[in-house]
Amino acid sequence: MSIIRNLSLVLLLSSNGAINNVHGFSARNSRVKLPKTVAKASLSSLPVFIIGPMIRKMREEKRKKERPLVSLEEVELESPGLKIGTNVWKWPPIWPYDLNLFNRKEDGPDPMSMLNPALASLSKMASAKNEFDALKYWGEEKVDVTTDVDEEAIEKLKSHYNFYLKEGMDVLEFGAAIDSYLPSNLKFDRHVGVSLSKSLMDKNPSLTERLVVDMNNVLEEVGIDSDEIKSLGDDSFDAIIMANTIDFLTSPREVFKTAWRLLKPGGIMLVSFMNKDANTKKFGDAQTNMWGQFTDDQHMYVCGSFFQFSAGEGWDGLKGFDISPAKEDGLPIVGDLLNSKKSNNMFVVQAKKNYVKDSINLDDPEESFQSKMWMMPTLENRDKLLISPRLARTYLSCKNTEEQQQIVNHVQFLPKIYEVMTKMDQFAFSFNLQSQLATDLVSNSEFNANDEQILALKMGLGLRKPSPDFWVPVGENSANMTPEDKVNLLAYIVPRFGSHDPNQSEALDNFVTGLKPTYAVIRKKCPTLSVADVETLGTELLACEMLIPGLSTKEQFASWLGELTENELLLYLNQRKSLKETAQAEMKEMQQQRQALIEKQANLRKKMEDQVQEAAQSRTMAFNKRTGRMEEIER
Numbered sequence: 295m296s297i298i299r300n301l302s303l304v305l306l307l308s309s310n311g312a313i314n315n316v317h318g319f320s321a322r323n324s325r326v327k328l329p330k331t332v333a334k335a336s337l338s339s340l341p342v343f344i345i346g347p348m349i350r351k352m353r354e355e356k357r358k359k360e361r362p363l364v365s366l367e368e369v370e371l372e373s374p375g376l377k378i379g380t381n382v383w384k385w386p387p388i389w390p391y392d393l394n395l396f397n398r399k400e401d402g403p404d405p406m407s408m409l410n411p412a413l414a415s416l417s418k419m420a421s422a423k424n425e426f427d428a429l430k431y432w433g434e435e436k437v438d439v440t441t442d443v444d445e446e447a448i449e450k451l452k453s454h455y456n457f458y459l460k461e462g463m464d465v466l467e468f469g470a471a472i473d474s475y476l477p478s479n480l481k482f483d484r485h486v487g488v489s490l491s492k493s494l495m496d497k498n499p500s501l502t503e504r505l506v507v508d509m510n511n512v513l514e515e516v517g518i519d520s521d522e523i524k525s526l527g528d529d530s531f532d533a534i535i536m537a538n539t540i541d542f543l544t545s546p547r548e549v550f551k552t553a554w555r556l557l558k559p560g561g562i563m564l565v566s567f568m569n570k571d572a573n574t575k576k577f578g579d580a581q582t583n584m585w586g587q588f589t590d591d592q593h594m595y596v597c598g599s600f601f602q603f604s605a606g607e608g609w610d611g612l613k614g615f616d617i618s619p620a621k622e623d624g625l626p627i628v629g630d631l632l633n634s635k636k637s638n639n640m641f642v643v644q645a646k647k648n649y650v651k652d653s654i655n656l657d658d659p660e661e662s663f664q665s666k667m668w669m670m671p672t673l674e675n676r677d678k679l680l681i682s683p684r685l686a687r688t689y690l691s692c693k694n695t696e697e698q699q700q701i702v703n704h705v706q707f708l709p710k711i712y713e714v715m716t717k718m719d720q721f722a723f724s725f726n727l728q729s730q731l732a733t734d735l736v737s738n739s740e741f742n743a744n745d746e747q748i749l750a751l752k753m754g755l756g757l758r759k760p761s762p763d764f765w766v767p768v769g770e771n772s773a774n775m776t777p778e779d780k781v782n783l784l785a786y787i788v789p790r791f792g793s794h795d796p797n798q799s800e801a802l803d804n805f806v807t808g809l810k811p812t813y814a815v816i817r818k819k820c821p822t823l824s825v826a827d828v829e830t831l832g833t834e835l836l837a838c839e840m841l842i843p844g845l846s847t848k849e850q851f852a853s854w855l856g857e858l859t860e861n862e863l864l865l866y867l868n869q870r871k872s873l874k875e876t877a878q879a880e881m882k883e884m885q886q887q888r889q890a891l892i893e894k895q896a897n898l899r900k901k902m903e904d905q906v907q908e909a910a911q912s913r914t915m916a917f918n919k920r921t922g923r924m925e926e927i928e929r
Contacts, residue, residue, distance in 0.1 A: 368613070373457035375450075375642075378594065378614035385602050387676035389547070395584040396544045398426055428508050431580060432490035439576055440472050440494065441538050443568065444638030446619035451537070451566055451640055452477045454617050458562055458644070463532035466556055467501070468509060468549065469539025474500045486526065489539075509539075512548035515671035517555065528555050534563040538573065540597055541585035550604035551669060557647040563609075565597055569639040590639060597643040606675050608668030609645040616641055654702060659686035663705065672709040672716065680729035681708070688737045697739075704736035707743040711735055714751050723755070727781050734785030746792030754784045764806050771809040772833060774826040779833075786837040797843035804848050805840045812836055812855065819860045823867075831867045 364379035443451075456477045459465070463482050467474055470487030471494040487501040488509065495504040505522045513519045534553045543549055553563050569590050574581065588596060594614045601609045618639040651662040663682045667673060673681075685701065692698045715728045735741050735751075752758040753765045760766050768787070772780060790802055812832040816823065823831070835855065839846045846854070 372613065373454050373615065373617075375454070375615040375617035376613060377616045378598070380611050380613060383595075383598055383602070383612055385599065385675070387679075388674040389603050390599070391584070391596075395587070396546065396582045398544065398580060398582055399578065399586065426580070428490055428510060428580075433492065433506075436491070436577065437493045441573060442576070443475075443538070443572075444619070447568065447617075447638040447640040448475055450617040450619055451475045451642070454566075454615065454642055455535070455564070456480060458564065459533055459535075464530065466526070466531045466534045466553075468534060468536040468553070469542070470495050470498060470501060470504070472497045474498060474535070475537060476500055486531075488523070509549055510542075510544045512545040514545075514548070515551075517548050517552035523552060523556075526556055529558045531556050532558055532561050534561070535566075536564070537566045538568060540565055540567050540593075540600075541573065541581045542577070544582060546600045547604045550600045554605045554608055554647055554669065559647055559649045562644060562646045563601075564642055564644040565600075566640060566642045567593060567597070568641075572639075590641065594641055594643055601643070601645045603675070605668045606678065607664055608648050608650075610648040612643070612645040614641070614643045654689060654698070656690070659689050662686075663689075666702070666705050667708065670709050672712045676725060677712060677729060677732075680725060681732055684729055684733040685736070688733060700739055701737055704741065707736055707741065708732055710743040710748060711751070714748060714755065714757065717757055718755060723777070727777055730778070731781045731785060734782065735788060738785065738789040740789035740793070742792075744792040747788055750788045750791040751784070754788060764802065767806050767809065771813070772829055774824075775829050775833070776826065779826075779830045783833050783837065786833075786841060790841055795843065801841055801843045804851075805836050808836050808840060808848065808851065809833070811852070815855050816863060819858070820863050827867060830870065831863065834870055835866070 363382040364376050365381070368379045369376055452475055455475065456479075459476075459480060459482075461479075461481055464484040465482045466486045466488065468488050470489045471491050474485070474487075482500075482502070484503070485501050486503040486505065487495045487498060488505045488507050489495060490506060490508055492504065492506045495501060495506075505520075507518065507520045507522055509518055511519050517523075534557060536553075540546070550563075557563060570585060570588070570593065574586070578586075584596060585593070594616075598612055598614060601612055616639075618641070648665070648668075650668070651665040654662040660682045663685045664678060667678045667682070670678070685705070689698050689701055692701070711732045712728070715723070715731070718728070741747060749758065750765075753760045754768075756769075760769060768783075772783060775783070787802075787805075790798055809832065812835065813828050816828050816832055820828075836851075839851050839854075840848075
């Protein structure tokens with residue numbers, strides 16, 4: 295009670311004028327001698343008008359902070375402890391974390407060495423010498439060391455598992471050790487344990503198979519690099535559980551990507567963890583910086599982000615639970631101090647694997663294309679959201695099913711395209727333009743992302759030294775075009791490389807050598823056109839007639855161009871511009887329709903929630919999850 299007593303004394307003194315320093319109380323230059331009666335004051339003797347309102351306010355603020363962000367409908371359908379509902383999570387468009395957050399505390403050089411160059415080399419040598427050896431740490435140093443989990447917390451986790459896991463399931467456990475915390479009545483057909491703690495897994499009677507795998511050994515943006523994991527096969531497990539392991543993951547996105555692949559569609563992943571200090575004394579050397587720097591509430595958000603940034607909408611029904619045993623009640627400050635020292639706080643973040651759309655839904659092709667990009671490396675969620683409506687529009691505008699299937703097949707080339715474009719300055723080459731170029735490329739029947747096409751893309755974007763016989767003259771003769779028109783031109787040219795067809799090589803040569811003569815004819819016939827319009831019209835005519843082998847020879851093109859009148863050339867140019875405007879208008883309309891559909895679904899969900907709430911308020915009986923019986927509601 296000493297904390298409350300001292301705090302109350304300060305309040306009393308300040309209210310009675312005993313502390314009157316307008317610049318703040320200073321122990322160094324202000325000594326206040328307390329009357330004996332005040333010094334011996336107890337909490338019970340303090341005036342109610344001072345301590346009462348303060349405590350009530352603190353309790354109310356604490357209640358607001360701990361208030362669950364869930365709908366009544368979710369509470370009714372889920373296990374107890376739901377704190378964050380599906381529709382509450384908000385994410386930035388790209389991975390928001392510094393990679394150093396997922397280094398271990400001992401990894402890397404001492405930051406202080408940055409201030410002293412003389413120490414830098416010594417720090418680097420020490421870092422290399424002390425590099426973390428995961429196999430030795432878990433297999434030798436911590437071979438028989440177990441995690442301390444409060445019995446009450448274990449019972450809460452068992453109850454949570456019992457709600458979502460069913461008998462006869464095939465289950466994979468990441469970070470398996472001596473105990474899986476399963477209810478005694480829950481038996482699985484298959485239970486595969488994965489960790490570096492072979493000795494502890496051997497003592498776990500629940501496991502039917504045991505794989506010694508370093509889950510932090512990964513292929514970047516792909517998954518865990520393990521033949522044993524790959525041998526398990528895709529879509530193999532009904533559930534994946536991972537308890538008290540998330541704080542050791544140095545490549546969490548790759549682990550969650552692997553989990554998504556291993557789960558059956560509709561399968562669930564449950565990630566549980568204790569409060570931040572629970573394992574620090576025993577396993578602090580293996581924990582990441584993220585774990586030590588963030589709070590328990592932040593850990594829940596971070597864990598949710600691992601789901602989001604591994605497969606995005608490929609995960610469904612993301613929820614966060616606080617299933618901690620009942621905490622010490624009482625005054626806010628005292629209660630918090632008592633609970634902060636306990637290691638029985640338990641949290642669970644979970645989601646289910648969504649169903650990939652095997653075919654494109656004509657009513658919502660955008661969603662179908664999004665599902666095909668859930669697990670694509672290199673692309674950020676922002677990029678996927680920009681590409682999917684463009685692919686949907688292009689898909690719907692195809693002339694036949696063959697062209698549509700071609701686009702579906704070419705979606706697999708997007709990572710290679712974005713691997714090139716991510717090196718571009720986003721201010722010079724915006725994300726919208728990147729998505730437009732990517733869409734145009736995968737929509738081209740000749741594009742297959744071969745090495746020559748990728749090299750051509752790099753040269754066209756200025757990421758490689760341009761070839762003097764092709765890309766230099768193309769760049770010089772398209773310098774005044776708008777960025778959108780340059781993207782359009784690149785999408786015409788790049789797919790023409792890599793065919794090893796002599797006729798295609800000749801067509802590319804005819805295109806580049808025909809630029810200046812074509813511009814000269816257009817300027818002569820249309821003297822009022824701007825330089826940019828001349829370049830746009832000239833490259834468009836050449837691309838349509840000369841880039842595709844067999845359409846026109848140089849002589850035929852020159853003769854046809856010479857016969858065109860000024861009005862005909864201006865008509866071509868206006869049609870070119872109107873197509874662009876039409877495409878933008880159609881894209882805007884499509885996005886508006888999708889937004890209207892999202893709002894309609896949100897309104898329907900809100901209506902259902904209101905109906906559930908109204909029914910809950912008017913009913914007289916309810917199912918008690920603790921007793922397992924229907925009981926009368928006390929009002």
